[in-house]
Amino acid sequence: MEFNKDQYKIYTWKNWMMLHWxxxxGLxxxxxxxxxxVPKISLEDKRIEKPRIERSFVPCPHCNTLHDARTWSTENGTGFKNWFGLYCSNCGGIIPCLRNGLSFIILVVTFPIWGLFIKKMKANWLDKQAKRYENINIEHIPNPFDKKSWLKTGLIWGAFMFLLMTFVFPFFDGQEITLKTILVGLVFWTLGGLGFGYFMKTFLNKKGATTDANSSSV
Known part of the structure; x- marks a missing residue:
């Protein structure tokens, strides 16, 4: 698919946020x-005077439909369970997604276990997707980083990372978990969560060009 670069900012694996994924x-x-x-390609409409979260789109390479990125959200029950990719409710195709590096390694190592069942698992998963998208409601999805919501969202993210990086990974890596590492992790990920929440608030609430600006640029 080709996109109008004057209208859309195109996000691919080369973008730092995609590289982070x-x-x-931990992801x-x-x-x-x-x-x-996370889709391999996502778009941000630069000409819509709305917060970034409301002007982000995911293109389907099979039918060329531009889906509002909020289609896949916890409020709609579609934010998770997308193991094989993002489902296109227009054509029934699967929108390609990025693969986390550690996920890739784990899947390669464990392939002898699940490889024989992958086709059946994918078919069963695909059969359930159409029903998940029957009652999608985009307009009433709250902004998780609006007003003071960014504090809650950021702290939840920080708590998740704290548990993961302080207990889970060290446990499986055979590292010692001490009171010092717990306290350091608590402070670090609390501040990290607040920083993450504030950054996402600033990033996702940034509005596109105003109508006047668009008119003057034509």
């Missing part, structure tokens, strides 16, 4: 266990 080992849990996925 690929390189952050392997989101991907493999929860089925949270």
């Amino acid at each position: 690929i390189l952050n080992p 392997a849990i989101n991907e493999l266990i929860f089925g949270q996925r």
